[in-house]
Amino acid sequence: MSNPIVKLASGHEMPLVGFGLWKVPKETAAETVYNAIKVGYRLFDGAYDYQNEKEAGEGIRKAISDGLIKREDVFITTKLWNNYHRKEHALAMAKKQNEAWGLGYIDLFLIHFPCALKYIDPELRRYPAWWIDDAGTVAPDNVPIRETWEAMETLVDTGLARSIGVSNFQAQSLYDIQTYARHPISALQIEHHPYLAQPELLQMARENGIAVTAYSSFGPQSFLELPPAFARRAAGIPLLFDAEPVASAAAKYEVTPAQVLLRWATQRNVAVIPKSNNPSRLQQNLDVIGFEMTAEELEAISGLDRGLRFNDPGFYLPNHPLHIFA
Ligand SMILES: NC(=O)C1=CN([C@@H]2O[C@H](COP(=O)(O)OP(=O)(O)OC[C@H]3O[C@@H](n4cnc5c(N)ncnc54)[C@H](OP(=O)(O)O)[C@@H]3O)[C@@H](O)[C@H]2O)C=CC1
Numbered sequence: 001m002s003n004p005i006v007k008l009a010s011g012h013e014m015p016l017v018g019f020g021l022w023k024v025p026k027e028t029a030a031e032t033v034y035n036a037i038k039v040g041y042r043l044f045d046g047a048y049d050y051q052n053e054k055e056a057g058e059g060i061r062k063a064i065s066d067g068l069i070k071r072e073d074v075f076i077t078t079k080l081w082n083n084y085h086r087k088e089h090a091l092a093m094a095k096k097q098n099e100a101w102g103l104g105y106i107d108l109f110l111i112h113f114p115c116a117l118k119y120i121d122p123e124l125r126r127y128p129a130w131w132i133d134d135a136g137t138v139a140p141d142n143v144p145i146r147e148t149w150e151a152m153e154t155l156v157d158t159g160l161a162r163s164i165g166v167s168n169f170q171a172q173s174l175y176d177i178q179t180y181a182r183h184p185i186s187a188l189q190i191e192h193h194p195y196l197a198q199p200e201l202l203q204m205a206r207e208n209g210i211a212v213t214a215y216s217s218f219g220p221q222s223f224l225e226l227p228p229a230f231a232r233r234a235a236g237i238p239l240l241f242d243a244e245p246v247a248s249a250a251a252k253y254e255v256t257p258a259q260v261l262l263r264w265a266t267q268r269n270v271a272v273i274p275k276s277n278n279p280s281r282l283q284q285n286l287d288v289i290g291f292e293m294t295a296e297e298l299e300a301i302s303g304l305d306r307g308l309r310f311n312d313p314g315f316y317l318p319n320h321p322l323h324i325f326a
């Protein structure tokens with residue numbers, strides 16, 4: 001089944017369904033990515049923070065050398081981490097990340113979060129503590145978004161990146177960037193699932209030619225594993241897989257609730273990047289364009305919206321609050 005394409009403002013094309021690399025272990029990333037290519041994935045969503053870019057790149061390079069794909073068939077998204085927002089750091093990190101992938105260029109480079117933290121030498125820190133400074137704190141730095149955006153534009157000018165965009169930004173910052181951008185904001189990656197539908201942000205993006213990619217399409221996957229701040233938000237509401245309009249659509253179309261959640265996004269032209277370390281779920285998540293829900297069904301799922309956000313870095317760092325959506 002062919003994977004539909006989203007046309008980006010840069011003029012390049014991005015697959016509508018891709019594979020997310022967060023929590024894909026370094027040890028298995030090359031094989032997972034290779035297998036994902038074999039079943040048809042053509043977009044990989046990475047980040048410096050995921051610490052597996054080199055291994056993901058290895059999987060892609062093997063698929064190229066085995067003749068499964070050509071470089072231009074695959075779309076790589078990656079992200080600039082918060083400690084590298086200063087222009088010189090952003091350029092150095094992008095170069096390092098691009099070398100780790102080993103594919104010549106990055107298709108889409110995003111600013112991961114709209115917050116700058118003090119520089120930390122990437123050679124001196126080990127994940128996950130590496131974004132915490134010597135004093136044991138998450139230390140903000142005074143770097144305006146404009147400086148970082150202009151560094152991203154340099155990546156396009158020099159051919160390191162084909163398209164650039166942002167993640168976890170809201171409308172105010174998008175409007176602001178647009179006042180000085182030389183290169184368009186091609187994409188916005190956000191938490192997007194029926195419990196956090198963000199319809200106004202989607203509309204703003206649509207009106208401004210910014211493609212939207214959803215992350216965490218299944219919402220909080222298991223409330224039991226959530227840090228306390230998340231668990232409190234989730235108390236008393238069903239997992240999205242069990243929520244009524246999702247479960248009934250799954251039964252009607254003979255697909256899984258996960259496929260319904262992904263289709264709810266793609267049918268509304270929102271790209272998705274689910275991750276799975278399980279081969280059968282990996283395959284199932286790609287097979288999400290072969291059925292069409294009715295407008296009423298899409299609306300019923302959108303009706304689950306409760307403005308419930310589950311991914312704010314502050315929740316992961318209870319001793320070092322960094323609530324960027326406060
Ligand atoms: N820009 C940003 O700040 C962020 C970006 N992301 C990106 O988005 C990607 C996806 O987001 P993420 O939050 O990890 O959520 P996922 O969409 O990957 O879903 C979370 C969990 O659901 C399980 N799962 C996957 N497919 C199915 C299925 N068909 N049925 C049941 N369970 C399933 C997976 O476990 P299993 O492996 O066991 O199948 C996975 O760990 C990330 O990998 C990353 O690339 C994510 C968060 C923030």
Ligand SMILES: O=C1CO[C@H](CO)[C@@H](O)[C@@H]1O
Nearest residue numbers: 022047049311312313316
């Ligand atoms: O993309 C990601 C998923 O969310 C995490 C917590 O906010 C981030 O650390 C990570 O980079």
